[in-house]
Amino acid sequence: MVGHRVRTRFAPSPTGYLHVGGLRTALYNYLFAKRMKGDFVIRIEDTDQSRRVEGAQQNLVRTLEWAGIVADESPERGGNFGPYVQSERLTVYGEYCTRLLEDNNAYYCFSTSEELEENRQLQLKQGLQPKYNRKWLPEEMGGSMPSGEIRRKLEEGAPYVIRMKVPDYVSVWFEDMIRGPVEFDSSTIDDQVLMKSDGFPTYHFASVIDDHLMEFTHIIRGEEWLPSMPKHLLLYEFFGWDPPKFAHLPLLLNPDRSKLSKRQGDVAVEDYIRKGYSADAIVNFVAMLGWNEGEGTEQEVYSLQELIDKFSLERVGKAGAVFNTEKLNWLEKQYIKNRPAAQIIDTIRPILVEELDKKESVMRRETITGDSYLSQVIELMRERVGFEHEFVTFSSYFFFEPETYEEEAVKKRWTPETNDLLREFMTVLETLQPFTAESIEAALKEFVAPRGLKAAALIHPLRILVSGVSFGPSLYHMLEVLGRETVFRRIERGIERIVVSD
Ligand code: GLU
Numbered sequence: 001m002v003g004h005r006v007r008t009r010f011a012p013s014p015t016g017y018l019h020v021g022g023l024r025t026a027l028y029n030y031l032f033a034k035r036m037k038g039d040f041v042i043r044i045e046d047t048d049q050s051r052r053v054e055g056a057q058q059n060l061v062r063t064l065e066w067a068g069i070v071a072d073e074s075p076e077r078g079g080n081f082g083p084y085v086q087s088e089r090l091t092v093y094g095e096y097c098t099r100l101l102e103d104n105n106a107y108y109c110f111s112t113s114e115e116l117e118e119n120r121q122l123q124l125k126q127g128l129q130p131k132y133n134r135k136w137l138p139e140e141m142g143g144s145m146p147s148g149e150i151r152r153k154l155e156e157g158a159p160y161v162i163r164m165k166v167p168d169y170v171s172v173w174f175e176d177m178i179r180g181p182v183e184f185d186s187s188t189i190d191d192q193v194l195m196k197s198d199g200f201p202t203y204h205f206a207s208v209i210d211d212h213l214m215e216f217t218h219i220i221r222g223e224e225w226l227p228s229m230p231k232h233l234l235l236y237e238f239f240g241w242d243p244p245k246f247a248h249l250p251l252l253l254n255p256d257r258s259k260l261s262k263r264q265g266d267v268a269v270e271d272y273i274r275k276g277y278s279a280d281a282i283v284n285f286v287a288m289l290g291w292n293e294g295e296g297t298e299q300e301v302y303s304l305q306e307l308i309d310k311f312s313l314e315r316v317g318k319a320g321a322v323f324n325t326e327k328l329n330w331l332e333k334q335y336i337k338n339r340p341a342a343q344i345i346d347t348i349r350p351i352l353v354e355e356l357d358k359k360e361s362v363m364r365r366e367t368i369t370g371d372s373y374l375s376q377v378i379e380l381m382r383e384r385v386g387f388e389h390e391f392v393t394f395s396s397y398f399f400f401e402p403e404t405y406e407e408e409a410v411k412k413r414w415t416p417e418t419n420d421l422l423r424e425f426m427t428v429l430e431t432l433q434p435f436t437a438e439s440i441e442a443a444l445k446e447f448v449a450p451r452g453l454k455a456a457a458l459i460h461p462l463r464i465l466v467s468g469v470s471f472g473p474s475l476y477h478m479l480e481v482l483g484r485e486t487v488f489r490r491i492e493r494g495i496e497r498i499v500v501s502d
Pocket of ligand 1: 010011012013045203207220221225
């Protein structure tokens, strides 16, 4: 393809949401185009009017942009062909259909749906693969329908579809960029409907015409479209067009290796966004569903730019790719570990402010929503959260007073002396200068040693009093970040509430 600038497309049907498989298709098309310094385009395939969902198109584009996948040509950006919405191109398909009719490569079909169903049942009973029985194939095309009959029906205004005529003996062969050579037996190819009775083209027809007119060089799509290849290739042949190159991506599988389905988890990208997954992790994860950089590389975390630099269709496998959410969760954690605090703050501050609007906190709002406080919380909690929003929800004790104290932990950690010990230790903390993790640790150790106690005798109760729970980051650092005033208030309040009888 010397001299051809690479052009790829993602061609979703606007049926409501972006499927994770769709995101992968879009991503691979995008990565391949960018890697080859070409263009990536979105085309909305809305020729099935019954499946149309209002707002779905905008939602698709928004979700792709969230993932960093931005089309080079779109209505907003002004492109050579835009806007790429198939329902707005009906006259184009009509013209090409007329051409096929004139060339005897397509014919009118007036069979009713009842007739088609009857025929289908009959063929199934005979153990045949159901196909159109060619009742309306005209005499001059090798069928048995007299042209007068067809003309009469047309004049009557009877509803019809237009079918392609699949040549009887033809071997359909092509080289898939992922699968290698693929061959089809022409006897299995049905006389595909090209134009429906509502005047809309079918997917097969519209997509071949658009792929040609929009000059796509590579068609990268899911494996489920592989069986449609013979029909598509025949259409290219009818029109005398050179087909583009094709790459059919492996299926996405559930962990039990069945086809990825809603029943075993979420399949809409929007669901993952709602749960708090970041674009970095989702894109990285989806990229690895079928592609890897090659043997000998340990790398698992890739930025979008790195993916553009390294992606190649040669390294996309044929075997189904397992959608393993544990891997996704692991990746999310890797990103949280390495993301600059300032970036995390941008995400979590609005969440925190919303929480504070719902639920008053005795802590000073300016302090706890400030950069300095939030970045300290982030550094303490980075290794412990699975999602960014958990810096607020999972670490709520950094912003709100604990309402309850883990019952089991209190039972386990309190002795009749604990509250007195805590009161005594507060007198130490009161004058401690400076109030830092190191000084608190030193003071605590100095306090317990002469009393013949272990540090744990204070560490656990202190943690429960200030946080309400028995687990969390380093206690000393937590106390430092919370500050003396809050620590005091919480210990006093907690001691009043935790009455341990012996
Ligand atoms: N509209 C088809 C889909 O929803 C596109 C298939 C293709 O890429 O050709 O998957």
